[in-house]
Amino acid sequence: MNIVVCLKQIPDLVYIRVKDRKPILEGAPLIFGEMDRNALEEAVRIKEKVEGTKVIAVAMGGAKLKEGIKGVLANGADEAVLLTDPLFANSDTAGTAKALAKAIEKIGGYDLILCGEGSTDNYSGQVGPRLADLLNLPQITYVRKLEINGNKIRAVRNMEESFEVVEAEMPALVAVANEINQPRLALLKDILKAGRKPVKELKTADLGLSGDEVGVKGSVREIISNLAPEQARKQVVFEGDLKDVVENLVNALTKEGVLGR
Amino acid sequence: MAELLVFSEKDDLAFELVSKGKEFSSVFNMKLSAALLGKKIDAKADEYFAYGADRVYIAENPALADFNAESFAEALYQIGQPNDVKILLLPSTKRGKELGPRVAQKLGAGCVTDATSVEVKDGNLLVSRYTLGGNTVAVEMIKTPHKVITVMPKTFELGAKEAKQGEIVKVNLNLKSPRTRIVERQEKVGEKVNLEDAEVLVCIGRGLEKKEDLGIIEQLSKALGAEVGCTKSLCTDYQWLSEDRLVGLSGKKTGPRLVISIGISGQIQYTVGIRDARITVAINKDNQAPIFAMSDYGIVGNLYDIIPLLTERLKNL
Numbered sequence: 230m231n232i233v234v235c236l237k238q239i240p241d242l243v244y245i246r247v248k249d250r251k252p253i254l255e256g257a258p259l260i261f262g263e264m265d266r267n268a269l270e271e272a273v274r275i276k277e278k279v280e281g282t283k284v285i286a287v288a289m290g291g292a293k294l295k296e297g298i299k300g301v302l303a304n305g306a307d308e309a310v311l312l313t314d315p316l317f318a319n320s321d322t323a324g325t326a327k328a329l330a331k332a333i334e335k336i337g338g339y340d341l342i343l344c345g346e347g348s349t350d351n352y353s354g355q356v357g358p359r360l361a362d363l364l365n366l367p368q369i370t371y372v373r374k375l376e377i378n379g380n381k382i383r384a385v386r387n388m389e390e391s392f393e394v395v396e397a398e399m400p401a402l403v404a405v406a407n408e409i410n411q412p413r414l415a416l417l418k419d420i421l422k423a424g425r426k427p428v429k430e431l432k433t434a435d436l437g438l439s440g441d442e443v444g445v446k447g448s449v450r451e452i453i454s455n456l457a458p459e460q461a462r463k464q465v466v467f468e469g470d471l472k473d474v475v476e477n478l479v480n481a482l483t484k485e486g487v488l489g490r
Numbered sequence: 491m492a493e494l495l496v497f498s499e500k501d502d503l504a505f506e507l508v509s510k511g512k513e514f515s516s517v518f519n520m521k522l523s524a525a526l527l528g529k530k531i532d533a534k535a536d537e538y539f540a541y542g543a544d545r546v547y548i549a550e551n552p553a554l555a556d557f558n559a560e561s562f563a564e565a566l567y568q569i570g571q572p573n574d575v576k577i578l579l580l581p582s583t584k585r586g587k588e589l590g591p592r593v594a595q596k597l598g599a600g601c602v603t604d605a606t607s608v609e610v611k612d613g614n615l616l617v618s619r620y621t622l623g624g625n626t627v628a629v630e631m632i633k634t635p636h637k638v639i640t641v642m643p644k645t646f647e648l649g650a651k652e653a654k655q656g657e658i659v660k661v662n663l664n665l666k667s668p669r670t671r672i673v674e675r676q677e678k679v680g681e682k683v684n685l686e687d688a689e690v691l692v693c694i695g696r697g698l699e700k701k702e703d704l705g706i707i708e709q710l711s712k713a714l715g716a717e718v719g720c721t722k723s724l725c726t727d728y729q730w731l732s733e734d735r736l737v738g739l740s741g742k743k744t745g746p747r748l749v750i751s752i753g754i755s756g757q758i759q760y761t762v763g764i765r766d767a768r769i770t771v772a773i774n775k776d777n778q779a780p781i782f783a784m785s786d787y788g789i790v791g792n793l794y795d796i797i798p799l800l801t802e803r804l805k806n807l
Binding site: 240242243245247252321322323326350351352353354355356357358359361363367368369370371383385388390391392394396397398404407448449451453454456457458460462463464465466467471474475476479481483487488489 | 596621
């Protein structure tokens with residue numbers, strides 16, 4: 230069986246600084262989204278159980294993607310398809326889903342598409358459902374447990390009020406939640422092997438797409454502004470003898486009128 | 491006449507969207523409608539009218555017996571397409587959020603999920619949502635003629651009910667039987683907590699050394715009349731507390747009058763959940779922890795020394 234895993238590189242959020250309310254992304258290393266890595270791990274775990282399974286990673290991104298994808302191959306993907314055409318740059322979720330759908334159709338012969346329930350940076354959760362619609366597949370989102378039995382999928386979804394057990398037949402798209410697994414760390418031998426695994430790059434033209442359909446031109450939304458919310462806190466820090474400190478805090482909170490029921 | 495359509499699998503959330511939808515539909519000169527989808531729908535249409543809907547679509551179909559994104563997206567598409575629905579408002583519940591993008595794809599629509607505000611400016615809808623892990627708020631404008639927006643619950647206030655008549659339209663949909671089947675629902679165990687409505691919150695993070703120490707946190711929260719919340723590592727990694735208590739980007743966005751963050755460094759993934767609190771307090775042993783910049787009042791020190799003292803003092807108020 231063939232599993233396609235969709236991944237996206239995002240800036241490591243720990244390194245993002247805010248200056249004059251503007252986000253500074255320079256210097257933040259690119260990593261794959263947390264739940265994208267969960268999707269990859271789940272695909273590799275299925276491969277370890279179901280003989281003859283191939284895991285194909287599909288990712289869209291910039292110049293650093295070729296380097297980054299090595300980690301994905303070291304973690305167990307068998308091959309990778311990269312959408313690195315500069316025309317793809319700054320695609321929104323609609324453009325990303327369109328490009329992924331074309332790439333996955335070109336790969337063909339897939340049984341299962343795995344992705345994260347959202348990217349760790351923007352968490353819009355749109356690419357999975359859009360992709361499922363474009364490929365005319367059933368979608369199973371928020372999956373915390375996944376079992377494959379022959380052609381059948383049994384998934385446990387984490388919904389607000391309950392865990393929902395869902396069954397479907399493949400092909401299908403499954404979007405995983407963070408709790409589904411703990412991604413492994415690659416071993417040295419896997420890292421060495423990764424360099425020999427096939428990596429294919431596809432351009433817009435290879436997918437029959439024009440530059441107007443993806444990237445900034447193909448975007449269905451415009452970002453008017455993107456600023457850190459204004460936050461004015463008093464930032465009073467009490468120091469000294471702990472008893473006094475506690476007394477000072479309680480007095481301050483009493484004055485603010487936030488104590489009592 | 492173009493239309494603004496509201497759908498939610500939960501009526502109370504639909505009423506919030508209808509309440510605000512009234513404003514948008516009047517600005518854009520659209521009809522305001524709502525869809526009721528299901529296997530057997532009770533006559534709730536009157537309440538939708540009372541909140542301001544002009545029209546309610548009722549679609550009873552076996553494919554809609556249980557929520558599944560594929561059939562529900564197709565249903566909304568089949569209602570939206572012939573009736574010139576230009577704006578579709580859904581709640582940003584898990585179901586709303588997986589439904590919105592799929593309908594948007596069918597309609598050729600731009601979509602924004604998890605909207606925290608929607609405003610009309612110069613004839614355009616401006617939609618705000620958190621981005622970059624909660625560091626920033628992006629204001630987005632959907633460029634396509636069709637727009638789908640999933641709105642965070644409680645973003646819009648419930649309007650007043652009025653005596654109003656509307657039009658009920660029964661629709662026959664052409665839906666295939668769902669390709670996903672719900673075979674079981676496992677209730678989540680643990681008590682129900684409602685952090686969103688809590689007036690006072692005590693939140694605990696990795697500064698707590700072991701699960702047994704939750705006792706001192708509970709005593710403090712009892713003295714304050716507070717609910718206990720936590721960061722992601724405590725509920726997801728350590729599983730010391732239930733997921734209902736997770737505060738932040740992947741959990742609850744709270745708005746208490748007072749929140750005390752204990753042993754929490756102040757990563758944006760957490761602080762986004764307490765941004766709307768009136769007064770914020772931090773207790774942390776690291777005086778460089780970013781949480782202090784997000785706080786009105788702070789104490790630098792060992793939580794194991796401070797919490798019992800604070801609890802005792804509060805008991806004697």
